[in-house]
Structures are given as structure tokens and as C-alpha cells.
Amino acid sequence: MILFISAIILSISTSIDYLLLLILLFSKVKNRGDKQHIYLGQLLASFILIVSSFIISQFANLLPSEWMIGLLGIFPILLGVRILFESEEDVQISDKTIGVLSVLLLSLASGADNLGIFSPYFTTLTMPEFIVTAVIILLGTTVICFIADAFGSLSPISEFLEKYERIILPLVFVLLGVYILIEFGTLNYLLAFFH
Template sequence: MNLGTIGQAVGLFAVTNIDDIVILALFFAQGSGQRHTTRTITLGQYLGFAGILGAAVAAAFGATFLPEQAIPYLGLLPLALGIKAAVSAWQHRNDPVEQQTASPTILAVAAVTFANGGDNIGVYVPVFATSGVSGMAVYVAVFLLLVALWVAMGRYFATRPAIARVLSKWGHVVLPVVLIGIGVLILVEGGAFGL
């Protein structure tokens, strides 16, 4: 195994997924006190990231599941989830804070992960295509190991007392804002709907 390739994989993953730590922390805050939150978020993160890797590997071999023009429209996923979370927060605005949010679901986490990583596919494809099968296997293995680290870091940040207090008080507001922002950013940067 080439240490240079491992180092490049670590760097590429970190640069393309740094924003996921914030989103993961928000999901952990949303599921705080609920059973199986860590398992749900971990499975959702792996499912979404497997979708990203699957699309990137297939495209590196010349197959594409999504036309390039469709990728910006992935922004509709976090936008819809953000609007849903905002409506829920508004409907439950007078409830005690601990009742204002529902626990995240595997599919919601996966959808946000995949949509937020849609632009990563464009970065991964040329790297995978030029690294050969063995190099691509190293990238995929390192990325999958780092997903676990990212989930652990998201959980760590969400459970720090100062951060946990802020997230428990404002997480039901911040999560929809972040999801809507990600959705709009993906749509605008990709030129969806002529934006």
C-alpha cells in the first residue's frame, strides 16, 4: 500500500467533507436523548457516502448514473428536508425544547450526505480514473474509514457542554437554516433552474 496515496486520500476527503462535521453535529443534537441516534446517523452517513462513492467509481470507469446537468438538482433534497424541518420547528415552537425536533432518520441523513456530496463526485472522478484500480481501492478504503471518524467528530462536538447547550437551545432553528442554505447553494452554484 502506497503511503503517498493514503495521505492524498486523507487530504482529499478532509477538504471535500469538512462541512459534514457541522451537519453531523446538528443531526446528533437533533437526536439527543433518543435511542439509537449514533447508529441511525452512522448508517445514514455511510449510505449517503456509499452513493457518492458508487457514482464516482462508476463514472471513473465511464458509466454515469446521473447526467452532469442533473447534479445541481440534488440541492432539492436538503432544501426539502430543511423546509420540512423549519415547518416542524414552527409548528412546535411553543413546545418544550426537548420536544421540538424529531430524531433524524437514516434516509434523511443519507439524502443530505449524498446531496451535499454531489459536487464531490466531480472531484473524485478524475482522481479515481487516473489512480488505477488499486489506487482507487485505497481511496475508497480510506474514505470509508474516515466516514467513521467524521461521525465520531460530529458526535464529539455535539456533546461538548458549551456546544451542546447552544445546539439544544437553537439546533431546531439552525438545522433547517443549514439544510436550506446547503440546498440553495447547490442549486445556485450548479446553475439549476437558470440561477
């Protein structure tokens, strides 16, 4: 019972930061196929983060320096800058083509902090406990996607996001990237390195 409760808490605490990002993504798409791409990309990212964290927990000496993990923050920054400078036509086209790979990469970059949370926790688990925990995390990811899909589909929210997406979307991506760079000490490391 304690395993289930701790796995649920772990799932919620590591998935909640995806909520705004997922709401933004879901508000940009209307057809079922693109929504499935978002679900699949997010679930694949969670699966990769879980497996990577498990491997790191088993071979702690493979853990790269924290600042290296923070380099993943560059991806959302570049994506935000690209969206900011795209023409209106390009944005409309990209609205229709949110793919599994783009969601996967964005979710991996924004979920880099999960490595630091999952890895130490997984060192305390037996293999059956790890499997149960992984399943609960993936179920939690699905629930977060469902909630984001529901909010992104609400007319007032989707209308607001559609009206201001040219500002909100790049801002969220850039701030997310900067947060990742700061959280992992990457920004400080790079500033010291180039100073």
C-alpha cells in the first residue's frame, strides 16, 4: 500500500509541471490524430525518462554531471525562439502538424529534472516494485494528458490561448528552457567556463 501511495505522489509531483505545456499543445490541435500524437509523445518521453532513471540508479557512476543534463534546456529555448520568429502562415501549418517526435523531444527536455527525482527513488526498489511504480507513473502521465486535453479543449481557454499564442507559447518554452539551465547549474557552469 505504501508503494502505491509513494508511486502516486511521485507521479503527481513529476507530472504536474507538464500540465501548462500540455494544455498549450492540446489547445493548438483539434483533430483526434494530433491529440493522439501528443499522448504518445508524452508517454514515450515518460517511458524513456523512467528507463533512463532506472539505468542510472543501477549504475550511479554513469550519471553525467548535473550541468550536462541541464543542456536539454537549450531545446525549448530554441523552439520558443523559432516559434517567435515564424511567420503567421508557418505557425498555422505547424498547428496542424504537432508530431510525436516534437512532443517527445519537448517532454524529454522539460522532464530532465525527473532524472534527479526518479534515480535516487529507484535505488530503493526491487524489480517488481520498480515495475509497479513505472506503471503508476505512466498511468499518471495519461491522466495529466487527459486533464490537459480537457482544459485545452474548453472554448474560453482555447480562444485565449489562440489569441495570445504568439506571445504565450514562445514565452513558456523560453522560460522553461532557462529554468532547466538554471536548475541544473548549467548556466552558472557555462558562465564560469566562458568567463
